Amino acid sequence: MDIPTKEHFASFPLPEQLAQLPRVDAKTRKELILSARNSLDLAQALSVEMLFYTLKEVGLADSVDLLALASPDQVRDMVDLDCWRRDQMDDRRMLAWLMLLDEAGSSKLAEWLLHADSELLVLLIKRHLEVVRKADREEDIGFDQSRYFTFDDQYLLRFLGEGQPILHLLLERLRVLDYDQYKYILEESLFALETTLEEESFRWRTARLADRGYPGYIEAQEVMRFVAPESLRLEQYARTPLRPLYFASNEDQVPPDHALTLLDVPESFLLRALANLPREDLVQIGQDLAYLTNQIVIAEACDPGELSEVRRCVELVHDYLNIGLSYLAQGQESEASRLLHETALRPFFQVGLSLILRLQQREQQLDTAFRAEAFPEWNQHLDSPFRETCDGIQRQPPLFFRGLETAGEILYRRFQNCAEVQQIETILTYIPVWFAVLRRWGLLPEDRTIAGATLEVWWNTAFARWLLGRKVSLRPLNRAELKTFQKKLAAKTLEKEGEAFIALAATQLNLTDKETEALRALATHASERLHEALRVNVDTADLRFVEGLLVAKQE
Numbered sequence: 001m002d003i004p005t006k007e008h009f010a011s012f013p014l015p016e017q018l019a020q021l022p023r024v025d026a027k028t029r030k031e032l033i034l035s036a037r038n039s040l041d042l043a044q045a046l047s048v049e050m051l052f053y054t055l056k057e058v059g060l061a062d063s064v065d066l067l068a069l070a071s072p073d074q075v076r077d078m079v080d081l082d083c084w085r086r087d088q089m090d091d092r093r094m095l096a097w098l099m100l101l102d103e104a105g106s107s108k109l110a111e112w113l114l115h116a117d118s119e120l121l122v123l124l125i126k127r128h129l130e131v132v133r134k135a136d137r138e139e140d141i142g143f144d145q146s147r148y149f150t151f152d153d154q155y156l157l158r159f160l161g162e163g164q165p166i167l168h169l170l171l172e173r174l175r176v177l178d179y180d181q182y183k184y185i186l187e188e189s190l191f192a193l194e195t196t197l198e199e200e201s202f203r204w205r206t207a208r209l210a211d212r213g214y215p216g217y218i219e220a221q222e223v224m225r226f227v228a229p230e231s232l233r234l235e236q237y238a239r240t241p242l243r244p245l246y247f248a249s250n251e252d253q254v255p256p257d258h259a260l261t262l263l264d265v266p267e268s269f270l271l272r273a274l275a276n277l278p279r280e281d282l283v284q285i286g287q288d289l290a291y292l293t294n295q296i297v298i299a300e301a302c303d304p305g306e307l308s309e310v311r312r313c314v315e316l317v318h319d320y321l322n323i324g325l326s327y328l329a330q331g332q333e334s335e336a337s338r339l340l341h342e343t344a345l346r347p348f349f350q351v352g353l354s355l356i357l358r359l360q361q362r363e364q365q366l367d368t369a370f371r372a373e374a375f376p377e378w379n380q381h382l383d384s385p386f387r388e389t390c391d392g393i394q395r396q397p398p399l400f401f402r403g404l405e406t407a408g409e410i411l412y413r414r415f416q417n418c419a420e421v422q423q424i425e426t427i428l429t430y431i432p433v434w435f436a437v438l439r440r441w442g443l444l445p446e447d448r449t450i451a452g453a454t455l456e457v458w459w460n461t462a463f464a465r466w467l468l469g470r471k472v473s474l475r476p477l478n479r480a481e482l483k484t485f486q487k488k489l490a491a492k493t494l495e496k497e498g499e500a501f502i503a504l505a506a507t508q509l510n511l512t513d514k515e516t517e518a519l520r521a522l523a524t525h526a527s528e529r530l531h532e533a534l535r536v537n538v539d540t541a542d543l544r545f546v547e548g549l550l551v552a553k554q555e
Helices: 006-011 014-023 026-035 039-044 048-058 072-082 091-103 106-115 118-128 165-177 179-191 194-211 217-224 269-275 279-299 307-328 333-342 346-372 386-393 418-440 455-469 479-491 494-508 513-534
Strands: 129-133 155-159
Touching (some): 006 026, 014 039, 014 279, 026 039, 048 072, 048 307, 072 091, 072 106, 091 106, 091 118, 091 165, 106 165, 118 129, 118 165, 118 179, 118 194, 129 179, 155 179, 217 279, 217 346, 269 307, 269 333, 279 307, 279 333, 307 346, 346 386, 346 418, 418 513, 455 494, 455 513, 479 513
Antiparallel strands (some): 129 155
8 A cells, every 4th residue: 555655645635635544554644644734624624533543553642742633522522432431430541631631732621621521520529639618617626728729719629649730730720711610610529429420421421422323232232133144135224325423512523434444454355345346435334334343342341442442343343244245245246345335334244243153053053962862072072173163152252263274273263254154164064964974883982981082083993993804893902903003004095095984984874975075074184183193103102192093001
């Protein structure tokens, strides 16, 4: 991507400048804004989220010069995003923001004061200061006025804990700017309940965030609801033009558009489909993506002030959109572009999520079926990576086991594309076939408590017995038999003999093509473990540590 020089960027009209900024990293974005001749207009034309996460990514302490350009409404809304923990005000962050505003220029702190909710100001004072009317204590002989300070000789003030110079400065500024408001704040702090103040402040903050696409928790959970992908009717989700945002001041607000900026994914089906769309579509889809991300931030109970948590939500939205769009477009990029042009993003997200949830339902159905057959420990007899795959599917949310893509991996991650969903669907289809075939061939022993007894071990043991004596059984190999087995395979290829053994099973058990395909997948994984046994020095090895097939531990 070509990054415009500062001189070139400055020559663009404002709309083109705004279109260029999301395409660069946060540090470059900040530098381009500050270098522009219209830097004030440019900064205040950004969405609250775009400006906020630019400040966060660069670092608030290193972005005071950019913060100085923010409008009072932008500052108020950024404080809304950053200074609350669910329904409680975060005093530490609030005080940090006040210090940043003061550093950005005395006018910024004054602007915030005049735009802040009065309940929030009262709450700040009540938490940090004791307020006393001087007139109420004039006849109190035991009252020590020297412990207090005052700005007007009417209200005496004292910090309840560690002194906060920024609050001292805040009240001094408020007294000068609006003495009536100053008196109102101090009077309210005398009698108002802290819980009531916090509830009212939170209510105002919640109302503003709702206008920016942050719904209540219960409403946000709706997007996480399962939908049947096959019965979804996309015409019900036709894309409609996004309406401008209006707040109480009736000012036209810039809608959120930050999600694509925060997305750090090098390549995906979704991004390729987006690349085929005109800019006007991308603007609208970017806003739609931001609204959807905001909804997920609430649904996942994330902190909108924590950049890492918001990035995680952006990536989650991308991954589920990527899966759902690929499924509904049947992997065709041109069709995906058409769907994105015509349809809102929500159904793609829900389909992607639902496809993953359906994997979980499928695994639960497997477990129920095995338990009905008095086989509750079935999962323990799966080999890696299939055992971990089933464990990952049962997590909340279901996760993809990375050992399926990289041998030796032990970690999990979110599902990222439709191919991974299809891969797990295939595995879940194979698992009951594996158990059924081994049972029909008499290879599921009654005693399944032997340590390390798995499907692949049973298959490899039966294969070794067949190669040694043309009989299929699970009798463990002794040292001499293991040595003979190694010699026989040294003269023949494991792949060729393995295919012959699969053909034998298919013939004797009258397997269908799909059952044979499933069995071949098991045999392929089992052969990888068999290679380890073939490399053992049988003459000197401790047979207790030979894995991959059943070996007699006693000579």
